[in-house]
Amino acid sequence: MxxxxxxxxxxxxxxxxxxxxxxxxxxxxxxxxxxxxxxxxxxxxxxxxxxxxxxxxxxxxxxxxxxxxxxxxxxxxxxxxxxxxxxxxxxxxxxxxxxxxxxxxxxxxxxxxxxxxxxxxxxxDPGEFTMRAFLNGRIDLTQAEAVTDIIHAKTERALADATTQIQGHFKATIEGLHSIIKEALTEIEAGIDFPEEVGDTVDIPRLNLKLRAQVIDPLRDILNHYREGHVFRDGLQLALIGRTNVGKSSLMNRLLKKDRVIVTETPGTTRDAVDDLMSIRGIPVVVTDTAGIRNSSDAIEKIGMERTRHIMDHADLVLFVIDASEPIRRDETELIERLSVKSIILVFNKIDLVSGRPDTRLPDNLRFVPRVNTSALYNQGIDTLKDLIAETAVGGAPVDAQNALIPNLRHQLAIQQAVNELESGCAAAGDHAPMEMVAIHLREALSATGSILGITATEDVLDDIFSKFCIGK
CATH class of the missing domain: 3.30.1360.120 (Probable tRNA modification gtpase trme; domain 1)
Structure with missing residues (x-):
C-alpha cells in the first residue's frame, strides 16, 4: 500500500x-x-x-x-x-x-x-482516507460504501439505512453466508482430493438442503429487500405527464408545497421540463413537470413535447394527469396503454369542478391501473396520492426501516450471481455431476460474496467505489 x-x-x-x-x-x-x-x-x-x-x-x-x-x-x-x-x-x-x-x-x-x-x-485523492481505513482493516467494503451513503443521504430513511450498514449489520450477514459457502466448498474439495478417506462421507443431499435453507433463501430475501427498498437510497424519478391544462403544474406545486412552476389558465404555459427534489414518505423523489402533450405547430413547444416523451420513457414512475371534469379522450387512453408496461398512477385532477361522482371510466384492460382523485387547487387527495406513490415505488410491500438489509446495486448484482451459481451447483450435485463441477460453481459463489466484503474485489472495483467520495473523506 x-x-x-x-x-x-x-x-x-x-x-x-x-x-x-x-x-x-x-x-x-x-x-x-x-x-x-x-x-x-x-x-x-x-x-x-x-x-x-x-x-x-x-x-x-x-x-x-x-x-x-x-x-x-x-x-x-x-x-x-x-x-x-x-x-x-x-x-x-x-x-x-x-x-x-x-x-x-x-x-x-x-x-x-x-x-x-x-x-x-x-x-x-477522493475517498483516499476511507480507502486506507478499508485497506488497513478498520472497515470492510460495505461499511466504506455506507460512508458515502451517509454523506449523500437525502432523507432520514436513507440516513437510517446507511447507518445500519456502517454499524456492520449487512457485513455480519454476508460474512456468515460467505462462511457457510466456504465450509461446503471445503468439504467437497476434501472429497475430491482425498476420495478414499472422505469421499464417501460427503452427504450431497444434506449439503444441498443446507445451502438452500441457510444461504440461498437468505440471499433471496436480501434481493427482495433491494427491489422493495433501493428507492430509499437511490431515489425515484417521478414524471407528471398529460395533455395541456389538466393541472400538472398546480399538482407539482402542491406536492412540493411551494410555487415552483408558473401556473396560468393559458394552455401550453409549461414549455420545458421543470424538476425539483422532495421527500415522499422517506423516499427521495425528483419530480418533473413536463410540457403538455398536444398537436402544435410551434417549434419551441414541439421541442418541449419531445423532451416530455424522453422523460416519460426514462421515469421510474409516471403520474398521468387527467382532467376529471372532461370525458377521457381517445389519445389519452392510447398513451396510457403505451405507458401501462411501466409503473403508472392515473391522477384524475380538478374533481372540485365535478358535481357528483367523476366519470373515470377506462377500457377494461386499464381498469386495474392504480388511480386517485385530486384537486390540486383545494389540496384534496394529495396525501392519498403520496401514499400511493410510496406504495407503488416499493412494490406494495412495506419495508422494515430498522431491520431490512437493503443492498446497493453492486451488492445486488453480486448476490444475484451468488444465487445463480449456488442454484447451478445444487442442481449439478443433484444430477450426480462430477464433484469438480459442483466445486466450480461454489467457488464462483464464494468469489461473489467475497467481492461484496472486499475480499475478492478487483482494483478497478475499488477505484470505482472510492472515486465517488469527496476529497477529504
Whole structure:
C-alpha cells in the first residue's frame, strides 16, 4: 500500500464556524509539529529541551490543543486553531492522524493546506482516507460504501439505512453466508482430493438442503429487500405527464408545497421540463413537470413535447394527469396503454369542478391501473396520492426501516450471481455431476460474496467505489 502521508480539506468549501484540514500517514505528527505552536499553558507541560518540531510528538492522543499554525517559510501566523492528534491504530485510517480545526474560510483553509503540503504531505485523492481505513482493516467494503451513503443521504430513511450498514449489520450477514459457502466448498474439495478417506462421507443431499435453507433463501430475501427498498437510497424519478391544462403544474406545486412552476389558465404555459427534489414518505423523489402533450405547430413547444416523451420513457414512475371534469379522450387512453408496461398512477385532477361522482371510466384492460382523485387547487387527495406513490415505488410491500438489509446495486448484482451459481451447483450435485463441477460453481459463489466484503474485489472495483467520495473523506 502507498505509505505517503496525505492531506486534504475535510469540510465543505465556504464560510462557516469551523473548517478542518486532515492529515494521515507516518509523517502526520512530524508535519504538524513543524507548523503548530501550542499556547503557553500547553507548552509549559513540555520539556524546555523539546525541539519545536517534536512538540506535537509529546502531546497526548485524542485530546484537543489550542495553538497557532505558522508558515515556516516566513513565520506568518495563519490562524489560531484547535489541533487533535489520533495515534495509530486508534484513528479513522488506523494510521497516525492529525486534524487541524481552523476558522472556516476558503483562503485560510487553502493556506493551511498549502503549508502542510509543502512540509511533505501529498494531496489526498477522493475517498483516499476511507480507502486506507478499508485497506488497513478498520472497515470492510460495505461499511466504506455506507460512508458515502451517509454523506449523500437525502432523507432520514436513507440516513437510517446507511447507518445500519456502517454499524456492520449487512457485513455480519454476508460474512456468515460467505462462511457457510466456504465450509461446503471445503468439504467437497476434501472429497475430491482425498476420495478414499472422505469421499464417501460427503452427504450431497444434506449439503444441498443446507445451502438452500441457510444461504440461498437468505440471499433471496436480501434481493427482495433491494427491489422493495433501493428507492430509499437511490431515489425515484417521478414524471407528471398529460395533455395541456389538466393541472400538472398546480399538482407539482402542491406536492412540493411551494410555487415552483408558473401556473396560468393559458394552455401550453409549461414549455420545458421543470424538476425539483422532495421527500415522499422517506423516499427521495425528483419530480418533473413536463410540457403538455398536444398537436402544435410551434417549434419551441414541439421541442418541449419531445423532451416530455424522453422523460416519460426514462421515469421510474409516471403520474398521468387527467382532467376529471372532461370525458377521457381517445389519445389519452392510447398513451396510457403505451405507458401501462411501466409503473403508472392515473391522477384524475380538478374533481372540485365535478358535481357528483367523476366519470373515470377506462377500457377494461386499464381498469386495474392504480388511480386517485385530486384537486390540486383545494389540496384534496394529495396525501392519498403520496401514499400511493410510496406504495407503488416499493412494490406494495412495506419495508422494515430498522431491520431490512437493503443492498446497493453492486451488492445486488453480486448476490444475484451468488444465487445463480449456488442454484447451478445444487442442481449439478443433484444430477450426480462430477464433484469438480459442483466445486466450480461454489467457488464462483464464494468469489461473489467475497467481492461484496472486499475480499475478492478487483482494483478497478475499488477505484470505482472510492472515486465517488469527496476529497477529504
Amino acid at each position: 502507498d505509505q505517503e502521508t496525505i492531506a486534504a480539506i475535510a469540510t465543505p468549501v465556504g464560510s462557516g464556524g469551523i473548517g478542518i484540514v486532515r492529515i494521515s500517514g507516518s509523517d502526520a505528527l512530524a508535519i504538524a509539529g513543524r507548523i503548530f505552536t501550542p499556547r503557553k499553558s500547553c507548552a509549559d507541560a513540555m520539556s524546555p529541551e523539546t525541539p519545536s518540531e517534536n512538540r506535537v510528538l509529546s502531546l497526548e492522543s485524542h485530546r484537543l490543543y489550542l495553538g497557532t499554525i505558522t508558515d515556516p517559510d516566513n513565520q506568518w501566523i495563519l490562524d489560531e486553531v484547535l489541533l487533535a492528534i489520533m495515534r495509530a491504530p486508534r484513528s479513522y485510517t488506523r494510521e497516525d492522524c492529525v486534524e487541524i480545526q481552523a476558522h472556516s474560510g476558503a483562503v485560510v483553509l487553502k493556506a493551511i493546506l498549502g503549508v502542510v503540503l509543502r512540509q511533505g504531505a501529498r494531496l489526498a
